[in-house]
Amino acid sequence: MNDCRVVVLNFNGEALLKRCLPSILEAACRSRYRCVVTVLDNQSSDQSRKVVLENFPAAEFVVCPENKILCSYNDYLRRVDEPFAILLNNDIFVEPGFIDPLLDALAKDPGIFFAASKTFGEDQKTYLGSLSKIGFSRGLVWATSLFAGHEKKIDRSGRTMLCGSGAFRREIFCALGGYDELYLPGTVEDLDLCYRAWRQGWKGIYCPESVIYHIGQVSFKKRFGSSGLRRMNRRNLYLFVWKNIQSRRFLSAHLVFLPLQLAKYFLMGQWDFLAGFFEAILRLPQAIQRRRRNQGMVFVLTDEEVFGLSAAI
Numbered sequence: 343m344n345d346c347r348v349v350v351l352n353f354n355g356e357a358l359l360k361r362c363l364p365s366i367l368e369a370a371c372r373s374r375y376r377c378v379v380t381v382l383d384n385q386s387s388d389q390s391r392k393v394v395l396e397n398f399p400a401a402e403f404v405v406c407p408e409n410k411i412l413c414s415y416n417d418y419l420r421r422v423d424e425p426f427a428i429l430l431n432n433d434i435f436v437e438p439g440f441i442d443p444l445l446d447a448l449a450k451d452p453g454i455f456f457a458a459s460k461t462f463g464e465d466q467k468t469y470l471g472s473l474s475k476i477g478f479s480r481g482l483v484w485a486t487s488l489f490a491g492h493e494k495k496i497d498r499s500g501r502t503m504l505c506g507s508g509a510f511r512r513e514i515f516c517a518l519g520g521y522d523e524l525y526l527p528g529t530v531e532d533l534d535l536c537y538r539a540w541r542q543g544w545k546g547i548y549c550p551e552s553v554i555y556h557i558g559q560v561s562f563k564k565r566f567g568s569s570g571l572r573r574m575n576r577r578n579l580y581l582f583v584w585k586n587i588q589s590r591r592f593l594s595a596h597l598v599f600l601p602l603q604l605a606k607y608f609l610m611g612q613w614d615f616l617a618g619f620f621e622a623i624l625r626l627p628q629a630i631q632r633r634r635r636n637q638g639m640v641f642v643l644t645d646e647e648v649f650g651l652s653a654a655i
Contacts, residue, residue: 343351343376343423343424343487343553344376344377344378344424344447344557345369345375345376345377345379345424345425345426346373346377346378346424346425346426346427346428346441346445346509347377347419347422347426347427347512347595348366348369348377348378348379348380348423348427348428348430348441349380349382349418349419349427349428349429349430350362350363350379350380350381350382350384350401350431350432350434351382351384351412351414351415351429351430351432352381352383352384352390352432353383353384353389353409353411353432354387354388354517354573355386355387355390355425355432355433356386356389356392356595357386357643358432358433358536358557359381359390359398359432360393360395360397360438361435361489362432362433362434362435362557363379363381363394363401363432364400364417364618365435365436365437365438366374366379366430366434366435366436367379367398367400367401367436368438369436369439369440370400370441371400371436371523373445374438374442374443375427375441375442375444375445377428377441377571378401378402378424379401379402379499380401380402380403380404380418381394381401381402381403381404381432381471382404382406382414382415382418383403383405383406383408383512384409384410384411384414385405385406385408385646389623390442391403391405396435396578400546402499404418406528408420408524408590410526411526411527411528411577412521412526412528412532413520413521413522413523413526413531414421415429415515415521416516416519416521418457419512419515419516419520420516422512425511425512426445426448426510426512426613427503427509427510427515427542428441428444428508428509428510428511429507429510430461430507430554431507431556433467433556433557433558434507434554434555434556434557435444435514435554435555435557435641436459436553436554437552437554439551439552440459440552440553442508442509442552443457443474443549443551444457444459444508444509444552445457445509445550447499447509447547447549448509449653451499451545451547453544453545454538454544454545454546454547455510455511455514455515455536455537455539455544455545455546456495456508456509456510456511456544456546456547457505457508457509457546457547457548457552458471458473458474458502458504458505458506458507458547458548459472459507459549459552459553459554459592460472460496460504460506460548460549460550460551460552460554461487461553461554461555461556462553462555462556463555463557463558464554465553466554466555467498468489469487469492469493470558471487471488471506471550471552471648472485472502472504472505472506472507472508473487473492473495473496473500473502473655474486474502474503474504474505474650475487475489475546475553475650475653475655476503476533476590476607477535477546477649477652477653478587478592478595478645478649480595480603481581481583481595481596481598481599481603482531482583482599482600482603483579483582483583483587484496484569484598485503485533486503487492489543489655494597495655496550497546497550498550498551498629499508499547499550499551499601500547500548501545501546501547501548501651501654501655502535502546502655503533503536503540503546503651503652503655504536504537504546504647505532505546506532506534507551507554508555509545510553510642514539514544514609515535517536518538518542519628520535520541520583521534521535522534522593522632524581524585524625524628524629524632525578525581525582527562527566528562528574529571529574529575529578529644530578530579530582531577531578533582534582536596537582537586537605537648537654538586539586540643540649540651541586541641541642541643541644541645542640542643543553543642543643545562556563557605565641569614570614572615572618573614573617574613574618576614576615576618576619576622577618577619577621577622577625578618578622580619580622581619581622581625581629582628583596583630584622584626584630584633585636586633586636587645588623588636588637588644588645589644589645589646591646592646593635603615603619604616604619607619607627607642629649632643
């Protein structure tokens with residue numbers, strides 16, 4: 343049996359696959375672990391399939407029954423049997439040795455759910471993440487890798503609060519339900535998954551020896567534009583609170599700041615944020631349904647304790 347399934351999510355990314363997939367295949371070949379690489383295709387209409395089959399025969403090409411964007415990982419990971427899964431977008435290229443530090447971390451500590459790489463931009467110089475902190479401020483959750491003082495910490499391994507592209511313990515990913523379709527078409531679903539894992543007692547680790555490069559939101563920017571991305575992100579931040587936050591203190595703060603936020607959006611002409619809130623209202627029933635489901639789960643950490651772990655990074 344293989345040790346790890348490296349899954350590259352793709353949608354109309356023939357040019358990106360030509361650029362990024364060779365480095366991923368090389369890394370899989372060099373790893374001490376037995377790895378298989380799969381391109382998981384979200385119903386592309388371009389030549390992605392032809393590009394992979396003709397140029398990269400070492401990679402499997404699997405077409406999803408429907409395009410669920412990031413949530414397409416969920417069904418696929420239930421069908422494979424490797425203990426570890428590395429999840430990547432098609433706009434990521436990697437260093438040859440990026441796999442082993444991630445899998446070493448998971449293999450060493452069975453309490454670790456995810457291991458995150460150090461991520462640079464396309465220029466291979468600009469640090470983007472993934473030593474991440476989260477917090478709760480003015481009634482909403484926030485997450486960032488560019489927190490004050492991060493420059494002095496990004497070369498040291500340690501706790502990180504979330505992981506977008508990285509390695510996951512596959513069975514736990516599936517047990518947690520994977521990425522939540524509540525947030526589709528995207529943003530915040532990685533925060534949601536990792537937050538739920540932390541509350542259930544799982545851990546996340548940052549592995550700076552694992553280096554990847556992210557071209558960044560190529561498909562999303564083209565489809566939704568900057569304003570659309572801001573609207574979507576604001577919508578999903580509200581949904582995250584309504585679904586996940588159980589602390590009375592944090593919920594009280596959310597209710598206090600909510601009318602102030604809406605007034606600010608209106609007075610400052612932040613129409614994308616205002617639209618995001620009303621879009622969130624339309625999904626409130628689904629968020630409440632998930633919230634009720636969460637109340638039946640056993641949590642190890644409170645909201646305050648999770649944010650406290652983040653503050654100590």
